[in-house]
Amino acid sequence: MINVVLADDHVLVRDGIKALLEDQTGIMVIDEASNGKEALEVISKNKPHVLIIDIRMPEMNGIDAVAEINRRKMDVKTLMLSMHDSEEYVVKSIQAGADGYLLKGASKEEFLKAVNKVAAGGKYFTGDVSSIIMNNFVNGNTTKAEESKTVIKELPFQLTKREKQILALVLELKNNKDIAEELSISKRTAEVHRFNLMKKLEAKNLQELTNKAKEYRLI
Amino acid sequence: MINVVLADDHVLVRDGIKALLEDQTGIMVIDEASNGKEALEVISKNKPHVLIIDIRMPEMNGIDAVAEINRRKMDVKTLMLSMHDSEEYVVKSIQAGADGYLLKGASKEEFLKAVNKVAAGGKYFTGDVSSIIMNNFVNGNTTKAEESKTVIKELPFQLTKREKQILALVLELKNNKDIAEELSISKRTAEVHRFNLMKKLEAKNLQELTNKAKEYRLI
């Protein structure tokens, strides 16, 4: 049974999510909070597996709360809720250490998929998150010395939205089968995208692709 | 022509290296320095391709000098020289941003290989450096949030010296052909080591291997 705590300052929203989730075997909403501070208290007390937390709340917003959860090394997976697909919010959520990000308008299926995935230790970011990550520098992946050596090159081409998504997954070292599953495309399609990326970035193999991506600040 | 500057406080050592290198077409020692500070001055003035610099020198040691070179984004490749294969020195050299590391007792062939490789933009670290890297945490590769989440697991097994070397190269996304070349073994040997690593770390593919390596702090 996946125990879930909901944090949102609107009762109607909480009730709606509760109704959506509890219809589902295996997920139970064990407590609720109406702001970030209260969420921290409730988690300390009840130790749920998953926290679904709104980004915008009074007293303490969801991003600060998730950052605090990670600072305290609390053993709970966190799913961010937002009204709209804000690039700023997505980036801040990831930087705060959130395990997932969902829109309030997401379908029941997507909600369930997200809860189950983060409960199992995975990540779940809705929509166009891969290309948002591409467009942002969220991971300081190198030593300072290496950073100072890498020249940020001007891209001599553009990557399409889909290509950015594919690239992000390739750089996570996912194989074509997994990429296909994750993007709901066929394996052959993933293969061709990968091939096209190699051509665009003039890379002969995965290693060169990764290095080129770093050079162009694509990760 | 590869222009080289030597930095070492002992004239005899400089003379010895100079004799060793200048016998070789394509490499010219254009200036010398006897400490780190002097090395910086000489580089500013003469702009060599490669700096070969002793670690232990008066006034400013080699590590600090290389770190300063990188801080100032000076366009010169740096090769560290050390009397012995010290783990501490190797790690510090890498952290300072050195392109290579050699022992004073290295053969002429190794010297030439190292100079040519770093001049061409590559890295050259002598001896047992891959396993030294494995045993140390030299790259802060994650956001703080991710770091706080990753539990440092106790390895339920040991990796042999060779396995560590192979793992380091696999994690650099090198293919078996390149690994074989770099370690002077056959491609089939590299394949078997890779296979054995997958088994030891219970990874199904490169992605899982990378993640396991992170979990166990192997990179």
Next chain:
DNA sequence: ACAAAACTAAGTATAAATACTTAATTTTAA
């Protein structure tokens, strides 16, 4: 509305990775 670009997915072929094993040689530890 239409053309261009992007996405999708099939085809065929080669190379590499993965899977698993066997076995000789070298290195290391006892």
Next chain:
DNA sequence: TTAAAATTAAGTATTTATACTTAGTTTTGT
């Protein structure tokens, strides 16, 4: 000195990646 462990490298087979192309459909821009 000897036995065990590690390294090396071959074998065969399956799966995946890479390479390149063609072509229909969908999306986007004009």
